[in-house]
Amino acid sequence: MAADRVIGVDLGGTKILAGVVDRHGTIERRHERPTPTSSQDELLLELEAAVVELRDDGVAGVGFGVPSTIDQRAGRAVSSVNVPLADVDLRARMSERLGLPVGVDNDANAAAIGEWAFGAGRGTRHMVMLTLGTGIGGGLILDGRPYRGAVGAAAELGHIVIEHDGDPCQGTCTGRGHLETLASGNRAGAEARAAFGPAADAHRLVRLASEGDTRARAILERLGRRLGSGIATLVNVFNPELVVIGGGFAAAGDLVLAPAREVLAREALSPARELVRVVRAELGTAAGLVGAALVGFEAVDR
Numbered sequence: 001m002a003a004d005r006v007i008g009v010d011l012g013g014t015k016i017l018a019g020v021v022d023r024h025g026t027i028e029r030r031h032e033r034p035t036p037t038s039s040q041d042e043l044l045l046e047l048e049a050a051v052v053e054l055r056d057d058g059v060a061g062v063g064f065g066v067p068s069t070i071d072q073r074a075g076r077a078v079s080s081v082n083v084p085l086a087d088v089d090l091r092a093r094m095s096e097r098l099g100l101p102v103g104v105d106n107d108a109n110a111a112a113i114g115e116w117a118f119g120a121g122r123g124t125r126h127m128v129m130l131t132l133g134t135g136i137g138g139g140l141i142l143d144g145r146p147y148r149g150a151v152g153a154a155a156e157l158g159h160i161v162i163e164h165d166g167d168p169c170q171g172t173c174t175g176r177g178h179l180e181t182l183a184s185g186n187r188a189g190a191e192a193r194a195a196f197g198p199a200a201d202a203h204r205l206v207r208l209a210s211e212g213d214t215r216a217r218a219i220l221e222r223l224g225r226r227l228g229s230g231i232a233t234l235v236n237v238f239n240p241e242l243v244v245i246g247g248g249f250a251a252a253g254d255l256v257l258a259p260a261r262e263v264l265a266r267e268a269l270s271p272a273r274e275l276v277r278v279v280r281a282e283l284g285t286a287a288g289l290v291g292a293a294l295v296g297f298e299a300v301d302r
């Protein structure tokens with residue numbers, strides 16, 4: 001009875017989304033505040049304030065989904081691209097300040113957990129999720145549970161190599177030709193600007209393509225085929241039942257997913273390719289919040 005509600009906190013580059021969530025994934029109350037980007041101290045205080053604002057006696061724990069690489073041994077946020085969070089023991093600091101069990105995870109892992117429990121992945125035991133946004137985030141559910149790797153740094157699926165020695169990756173990544181470089185919303189924006197001028201962006205690209213513009217359709221097809229190469233690799237490695245595609249750029253829908261499925265059918269091996277389905281995420285921005293809450297429940301139950 002006591003441990004039936006937690007606070008989930010989804011930290012994004014522009015806003016902090018926090019909510020009280022029960023074990024059925026119902027968001028009882030939620031609140032948004034801007035993400036401070038000037039310093040880590042300010043950001044940590046704001047994350048704490050987001051919890052304090054929603055907290056009541058029925059809240060048993062807190063889960064944070066952060067856009068960072070994570071070391072689960074110490075609950076440490078190791079590095080981040082879009083927010084000032086680096087080398088900080090987030091779990092220990094927050095559980096000390098709040099006096100509650102705290103769980104932390106990468107935001108894309110949290111979104112995958114949310115979609116698996118309450119969204120497009122309900123009922124599956126083997127699921128891959130890709131979040132197409134500024135970069136490409138990844139999450140894995142294997143054998144009926146979230147997979148986090150040896151120390152919690154899995155599953156950076158956006159950094160699989162699609163093109164050997166290809167274009168440099170983003171942020172602190174030193175790699176080249178990674179899926180995130182070649183098929184993210186950022187890449188869509190860059191290709192839109194190259195084709196349609198400096199005011200164009202990924203949204204405009206998708207709108208033009210859905211209105212039938214052949215150049216826009218060709219760009220999205222190319223991005224989709226690259227995405228398909230990435231999905232095929234993941235299908236060959238993990239044999240998932242389902243691949244869930246989320247994030248803002250997933251709004252391109254079949255303009256990107258149809259060519260992705262074509263390449264998947266060519267590159268993935270039988271029988272995995274006949275089994276797998278590629279679908280869009282269902283929970284939208286709530287996936288990260290609900291998933292963070294589930295990470296909080298994991299901490300409470302531990």
Ligand SMILES: [Zn+2]
Pocket residue numbers: 158159169170173174175176178180
């Ligand atoms: Zn990379």
